[in-house]
Amino acid sequence: MAGRRVAIVGAGMTKFVRRALETGPELAWEAASKALESCEMTLDQIDAVVLGSAPDAFDGVHMKVEYLSPGAGAWGKPTIRGYVGGGTGVFAAIQGWYHIASGMFDTVLVVCEEKMSSCHPHPQAAFNYIFDHTLERPLGPNLLWIFALEMNAYMTKYGLTKRDIALVAVKNKRNAAGHPAAQLADPDITVEDVLNSEVLAWPVQRLDVSPTSDGAVAVVMAADHVARRVTNKPVWVEGVGWSLDTQYWTNRDLSYPTYVEEAARKAYAMAGIREPRKEIHIVEPYDPFDYKELHHLEGLLLADRGKAAELVALGIANRDGDMPVTPSGGLLGVGNPIAAAGLMKVAELFWQLRGEAGPRQVPGQPRRGLAQAWGDLMQVGTVIILGI
């Protein structure tokens, strides 16, 4: 790696809720202020701002980076909005990394905001516009349908049952009970609750799916020499990777996320990780649907193909297991304000690795964690590895 060492030195977030009274810029302001306060920095110490937000169609604002900029502390600063759909949250942190590692900036404020509730009656309508306008959109597709196809492909290929997968939703919603920002935490949820919930598009049921949410998350990133001045517990970026597969999702094997594997291999190579199953102590894979957590664990090479469900069933993926997976509660439990949800996973690793995760703290002083997000037409993987 040619560039400089980069660390995360501060993090903050708003509550994740179904419908926030605050505007998008106000949510961005709250997260950004909390992140700055957490490391006792002020805006004039920030060189550049990176903004993340998913489709503009949610709140109907064109050039959304401009709209969010005053709230995110970007006034007068170099400001940029990188974008990879649902993968944006983790990608925003990667973008903060390359801003600093390149030598261009010493400090970057990364802010991800999402306000899905502006979209009436439901943000699902905005997702119609992600499909190919010639080949797919005339069919009136719904995002849930393609996830149903993917979930079915995954279950069929490996002979998994609905119960195997529902365990993920149970674990994550229970984990979220320790998260002060959580929208759908439920310490008492059972597998039966998930299996008996309303069918949306078979095999996807209501409790297999993360909610729509409003919220914002921010992290402060700094170059080596600044990070050591700001805090005695910097959390270092050890590896990053991102990969975008073909748009023609109908031509892909939906049972395996090759794009996640490509992204993970890049990140492992950069971090010098040869045996990820031994060297990664906490995993925060993207879990907008319960099967996606399993799917992604396999793409990340942290489980054999078709075997990720066993990690959950045997308790290995529990917070106190050998490989804690989604100790935050994830998108299923904390909520899914799309771009903010990805950065929430990065912030969770920051708190966990510093031993500041409170009731969610993974025991045993974990030293290295991985966060991953996914998006677009089931085609992008973004991976970041943090260590202390």
Next chain:
Amino acid sequence: MRRLHTEVAIVGAGWSGFRSISPDLSFREMMFEAATKAYTDAGIDPRRDLDGLVTAEEDFHEGIAISDEYVPDPMGAVLRSVHTIAGDGLQALAAGVMQIAAGAARIVAVESHSKASNVLNLDQITALAMDPVFQRPLEVHPVFIAGLECRRYLEVTRTPIECVAQVVVKNRRNALRNPRAAFPADLSLEDVLDSEPLAEPLTRAMAAAPADGCVVFVLARGDVARRLTDRAVWIRGLGWATDSYTLESRDWEGAAYLRRAAERAYEQAGIRNPRRAFDLVEVDDTFAYKELQHLEALGLCRPGEAGWWTAEGATEIGGELPVNPSGGCLGEGHLLDASGLARLLEAVLQLRGEAGPRQVPNARTALVASWRGLPTTTGAVAVLSREP
């Protein structure tokens, strides 16, 4: 002072268009054409050599939510590190440069396109970038902002409107020597001043008309660039900045965004006296007064001088400092999010001595400056040189 850790050069350029309409090509076909030219120009095979791709696009201009889904396939970048910048093309260039300097890539392509002729309601789309709470209810077209700002500029700098009209005459005449230009014309001052009023004091002819086109560049790390070509154009400095989003609190006089962006780019490039540093300038002229305002913000002349410079012919191709020899946005057409890359394309061709009948003799250094257009206050600057 913060500098890039690695030298980065532009080693290939390609384009499709530019034309006022392009019914025979989809945006994917335009991307394919421009990418093929750029890869051939750089002498690379994307499937073997390309590490990443950065595109610049806005969902509402594309009519697609999560528009980055559609970029890997026509660009030969499937399963590569691809992402989009929801911003101007020069910001995408910056993202590509930072990735190389950070050590994440050796060769990166940068792409942006416009299919403005597909957008039936471009004015209404632009209006969606206005503040949804305070300004959108007024139901005014954002072009009034350009009228207000132009009036302010003329008052403060005591520039006659004829100097603004002269920018149009010059740029559209330059476009007569540019086969890419969509709107070449031989106009008189009266033609410009007497065209229909747009937003007082601007007339229709003082605003760039939208056009279709695509621009692709191939960037490479210094050592790779030297192996690939002896026509590399080196990126010596980069800057971008966002000023105030709200109309009420922005700097109406001096294009503060470009002043800040230029300060950073000059610092990186080690330029102390910009007035003598460049052989040519390609600067945003979406509205004719913007060329004058931007020349002053870039420190190329004092406030109030740009108009007289233009009137005296100093900014003609044979003048003291040629400005927009390509014809600028007024002559080539406005390429929406790709407009910054269109300016960059001319600068690259000029520095390679490949600008044909509009070649500036012995051009060795160039300055490129972009503006994201109404109603934004975001701009970017790139300093280019034939020498590393």
